[in-house]
Amino acid sequence: MDMKVAKKKLGLKEKYRTMTRDLGWEPSYHSKDELFPYVGYEGIKIHDWDKWEDPFRLTMDAYWKYQAEKERKFYAIIDAHAQNNGHLNLTDARYLSALKIFLQAISPGEYAAHRGFARVGREFPGVGPQVACQMQAIDEIRHAQTQVHAMSNYNRYYNGFHAFADQRDRIWYTSVARSFFDDSMSAGPFEFMIAIGFSFEYVLTNLLFVPFMSGAAYNGDMATVTFGFSAQSDEARHMTLGLEVIKFILEQDPDNLPIVQNWIDKWFWRGFRVLGLVSTMMDYMLPKRVMSWREAWEIYGVENGGALFKDLARYGITPPKGWDDAGKAIDHMSHQFMLGLYQWSFGTAFHAWIPSDDDMRWLSAKYPDTFDTYYRPRWEHIKKMAAAGTPFKNYGLAKLCQTCQLPCVFTEPDDPTLTCHRETDYKEHKYHFCSDGCQHVFENEPEKYIQAWLPMPQLFQDPVNGDLGEWMKWVSLLDGKDNGDYADSEDKKNFEVWRGLATTNQ
Amino acid sequence: MSTVFIALQANEETRPIIEAIEIDNPAAVVNRQPAMVKIDAEGSLVIRKATIEEQLGRSFDLQELHINLITLTGHVEEDDDSLTLSWNS
Ligand SMILES: [Fe+2]
Ligand SMILES: [Fe+2]
Numbered sequence: 001m002d003m004k005v006a007k008k009k010l011g012l013k014e015k016y017r018t019m020t021r022d023l024g025w026e027p028s029y030h031s032k033d034e035l036f037p038y039v040g041y042e043g044i045k046i047h048d049w050d051k052w053e054d055p056f057r058l059t060m061d062a063y064w065k066y067q068a069e070k071e072r073k074f075y076a077i078i079d080a081h082a083q084n085n086g087h088l089n090l091t092d093a094r095y096l097s098a099l100k101i102f103l104q105a106i107s108p109g110e111y112a113a114h115r116g117f118a119r120v121g122r123e124f125p126g127v128g129p130q131v132a133c134q135m136q137a138i139d140e141i142r143h144a145q146t147q148v149h150a151m152s153n154y155n156r157y158y159n160g161f162h163a164f165a166d167q168r169d170r171i172w173y174t175s176v177a178r179s180f181f182d183d184s185m186s187a188g189p190f191e192f193m194i195a196i197g198f199s200f201e202y203v204l205t206n207l208l209f210v211p212f213m214s215g216a217a218y219n220g221d222m223a224t225v226t227f228g229f230s231a232q233s234d235e236a237r238h239m240t241l242g243l244e245v246i247k248f249i250l251e252q253d254p255d256n257l258p259i260v261q262n263w264i265d266k267w268f269w270r271g272f273r274v275l276g277l278v279s280t281m282m283d284y285m286l287p288k289r290v291m292s293w294r295e296a297w298e299i300y301g302v303e304n305g306g307a308l309f310k311d312l313a314r315y316g317i318t319p320p321k322g323w324d325d326a327g328k329a330i331d332h333m334s335h336q337f338m339l340g341l342y343q344w345s346f347g348t349a350f351h352a353w354i355p356s357d358d359d360m361r362w363l364s365a366k367y368p369d370t371f372d373t374y375y376r377p378r379w380e381h382i383k384k385m386a387a388a389g390t391p392f393k394n395y396g397l398a399k400l401c402q403t404c405q406l407p408c409v410f411t412e413p414d415d416p417t418l419t420c421h422r423e424t425d426y427k428e429h430k431y432h433f434c435s436d437g438c439q440h441v442f443e444n445e446p447e448k449y450i451q452a453w454l455p456m457p458q459l460f461q462d463p464v465n466g467d468l469g470e471w472m473k474w475v476s477l478l479d480g481k482d483n484g485d486y487a488d489s490e491d492k493k494n495f496e497v498w499r500g501l502a503t504t505n506q
Numbered sequence: 507m508s509t510v511f512i513a514l515q516a517n518e519e520t521r522p523i524i525e526a527i528e529i530d531n532p533a534a535v536v537n538r539q540p541a542m543v544k545i546d547a548e549g550s551l552v553i554r555k556a557t558i559e560e561q562l563g564r565s566f567d568l569q570e571l572h573i574n575l576i577t578l579t580g581h582v583e584e585d586d587d588s589l590t591l592s593w594n595s
C-alpha cells in the first residue's frame with residue numbers, strides 16, 4: 001500500500017541550489033587544472049565560481065517539461081501546415097529567397113552554436129555555467145533540427161532547398177556565417193561566451209529573429225513563424241545568460257576588463273557583418289515588408305544596445321569600437337548588398353531580382369537620404385539592361401574580405417561614392433579587408449586569419465580548377481533552377497500556376 | 507532612464523498575462539504587432555504571479571512564461587512571486 005508522504009515544496013531559489021549547485025563535487029584523484037585545462041590561457045581571472053547566478057534559476061526537470069511543451073506546439077502547427085498546403089498562403093514566392101539563405105547560412109550556425117556550448121559547458125569549472133551551457137547546447141541543436149524539418153516542407157515544391165548541407169560547406173556566401181561560428185568555436189571558452197552568448201545573442205539576435213519572424217507572419221509563412229517562435233522562446237534565456245556572463249567576468253577581477261572590451265569590439269563587428277544578409281531580407285526580399293532595416297536598427301540597435309552599454313559603463317565597458325561605423329552603414333548596406341547579390345545571382349542557390357517600381361517607392365520613403373541619390377539610378381540602369389535583353393551579370397570574382405569573407409562591396413563610412421578597401425601585408429602576402437573593423441580583427445590575430453578557408457581561392461583548386469560548371473556541381477547548385485533572376489525562375493512559374501498572382505506592396 | 511521590454515507571442519495563453527502586466531505596470535506601453543506583443547517600460551517592469559493568477563483563474567508557475575517568451579531586455583530578477591526587468595542606469 002502506498003504511504004502518503006507529506007512533501008514540502010521547495011522554493012525557486014532552494015530548488016535551484018539543490019538541483020544545480022549541489023550537483024558539483026570537488027575532484028579527488030585529478031587536480032582541477034587537469035580537469036579544466038583551457039580555463040586559464042586567455043588571461044581571464046575567476047576567483048569564485050559560486051558567484052555565478054542564473055537569473056531564471058531553471059533546473060533540468062523544469063527545462064525538460066517546458067521544452068517538451070514547446071515541441072508539442074511546434075509539431076501541431078508544422079503538421080497542419082503540411083496537411084493544408086501551407087506553402088500556397090505565401091504572399092509571393094520571392095519570399096522564399098530569405099528562407100533559403102536562412103537554411104543555408106543560419107540553421108548550420110545553430111548547429112555550430114550547439115557544438116560550441118557543449119564544449120564550453122565541459123570546460124568551465126563552475127556548476128552554474130555548466131548547467132546553463134548544457135541547456136543552451138540542447139536548445140541550439142533543437143533549433144537546427146526544427147528549422148531543417150520545418151523548411152523541408154518547402155523542399156517538396158521549390159528549388160534551392162535541396163542541398164543546404166553541401167552549400168553550408170562549399171558555396172561562397174555561406175562562408176560568411178560559417179567563418180563567424182568557426183572563429184568563435186576555435187577561440188577559448190571565455191571568448192566563445194562573449195562572442196556568441198553576449199555579442200551575438202544579446203546584442204544582435206533580436207535584429208535577426210524578431211524581424212524575421214514578423215516577416216514570416218506578414219508573408220503568410222506559418223511554418224517559419226512557428227520554428228522562429230519556438231527557437232526564440234529559448235533566446236530570452238540565452239540573452240540573459242549572455243548578460244550574466246559578462247557581469248560575472250567583470251565583477252570577478254578588474255584585470256578582465258581590457259580583455260573583455262577587446263572581444264566586444266571584435267565580435268560586435270563580426271556579428272554586424274553577418275547580419276548584413278538580414279538587411280537585404282528586410283529591405284528587399286520580403287514581398288510584404290515589416291519594417292526597414294534602418295527602423296529595426298533604431299529599436300534593437302540604437303535604443304536597446306544604447307541602454308545596454310550605458311548600463312555596463314559602471315564596469316568601464318564602452319560601446320564597441322565599430323559602433324559609429326555601423327551607424328553610418330545602416331542607410332547603405334542593404335542596397336549595396338542586394339546589388340551584389342543581383343549581379344552574382346548566377347552563383348547563388350536563391351533568386352535575386354530587380355526591385356519593382358512599388359518596391360523602389362517604398363525604399364525611397366524609408367531611405368530618404370540615400371536611396372534616390374545613390375541606389376535608384378543603379379537599379380534603373382540595371383532595369384534598362386534587362387529590358388534590352390542584356391541583363392547585368394558580373395562573372396568576375398568578388399574580392400573577399402579576409403576576416404568577414406564578404407565581397408568588398410561596402411563604401412567608406414563618410415563617402416558613399418568610394419568603395420572601402422583596406423590591405424595589410426603579413427609574411428609576404430597581401431590581405432584584403434572590407435572595413436577598418438575587419439582589418440583590426442585581422443591585425444590582432446593574424447596567425448588565425450591567414451588560415452581562413454576562402455571560397456574564391458578554392459575555385460582554382462581541385463576538383464573545380466577554375467571551371468564554372470564543375471564548381472556548380474561541386475556546390476550542388478542546379479543551374480537554371482536554383483540560381484538567377486526570380487523573374488525567369490521555375491519557382492515563380494510554379495507558384496503562380498499553383499496559387500495565382502501575388503499581392504503587391506501597396 | 508533606459509527602456510526595458512518584454513515580447514510575448516500573441517495567443518490565448520498570453521492574453522491574461524499581458525493583462526496582468528498592464529495592471530501592474532500602468533505606465534508601460536503595449537505594442538501589438540502581428541503574432542507578437544511587445545511591452546516597453548521606462549526603467550523597470552514587473553510581472554507578478556498573483557496578478558496573472560487572478561486574470562487566469564488558475565494557479566500559474568512564473569516559469570510557464572518561458573513557453574511564450576520571444577525576447578526581453580534588462581537584468582532579470584526572478585523569485586517565486588515575481589519577475590522584474592530593470593536597467594541600473
Ligand atoms: Fe538558436
Ligand atoms: Fe541562441
Ligand SMILES: [Zn+2]
Pocket residue numbers: 273401402403404405406433434435438
Ligand atoms: Zn570584412
